Amino acid sequence: MARTQGSHSGITGPRVRDAALKLFAQHGYAAVSMRQIAREVGVQAGALYNYTPDKQSLLFDLMQTHMTELLAACADMPDGGPPIEALENFTSLHLRFHSERPEEVFIAYMELRNLTPENFTKIEALRRSYEDGLETILRSGVSSGDFEVSDPKIATMAVIAMLTGVNTWFREGGRLSLEEVEQIYWDMVRKAVGA
């Protein structure tokens, strides 16, 4: 069993995860060694193995945590309103959640190739589940006649890519506030789905 908080090594999960997150985002997973992660945490490399079996587990843990937190945030969204309201809530949640986690988002997209096939399958399932949430909103809006979308699956991918792209340029304190960005994107998403 991996030791976490309270182990004699004094390493806690969050400290190891933070160090791995920072280093993976900066140099890329393949270029980072367990030794470097240990140095960042401030312990001997050996002590790290009390917490985690290997680097792959750290990567998987980062991605899985990111996706389960995202899904939990989605589950907290108000339910049962009209599709247009659900879509606006989704847009706002996606932009806020991702803009607050630039390193997690970067890793979630860049390091898929470095997951083992089994871990990749698990992360893909979580991601699919997130996409399904948006696709369900789009389909319900098409059914109710509120949206005009020829292919809800493709529209889902298009909307998510458009929103996630904000992370490549948005900086707190720049020309626009996150609220203004949200407003502009919501306007484009709404129009793109014909609402």
Next chain:
Amino acid sequence: MARTQGSHSGITGPRVRDAALKLFAQHGYAAVSMRQIAREVGVQAGALYNYTPDKQSLLFDLMQTHMTELLAACADMPDGGPPIEALENFTSLHLRFHSERPEEVFIAYMELRNLTPENFTKIEALRRSYEDGLETILRSGVSSGDFEVSDPKIATMAVIAMLTGVNTWFREGGRLSLEEVEQIYWDMVRKAVGA
């Protein structure tokens, strides 16, 4: 001077570039050594240095070639038509150009962090120039009353992110042909800019 075709080493630029492209896309720039690239080309590591001074030059060359080819393709687009036509041409060109070059696109986005500051500045300028092309189309459409876009700079980033996202899921031979994908995206882009 770097030797290229016809050098006694027998290494040609395209062969080295192809090998670097493949390995960088597969393992990430930081994880690939000049020795691995040489092995992929089928020469001794030393011979590689007849062609390129270092790994950074290879990365920069790949990204610069990608962006200058993209800009050249843009320059070839028919000029002077109505904004809606220019936007449709841009959408089609972006989707085709990027879907044909999955590895180049992957590297262009993933490996920006591994460019030296001077090289980063040069690639950023090329990328800015590409974005400016779309922004000019959007602004001209707003002026002519054809488009309804509150912030052409943000709309530019949104459209490019939406279109580039196709690379994460599109596969030749899948449910939809590239032509069908183009049609669906053009419909969404058009609606998103209020045309």
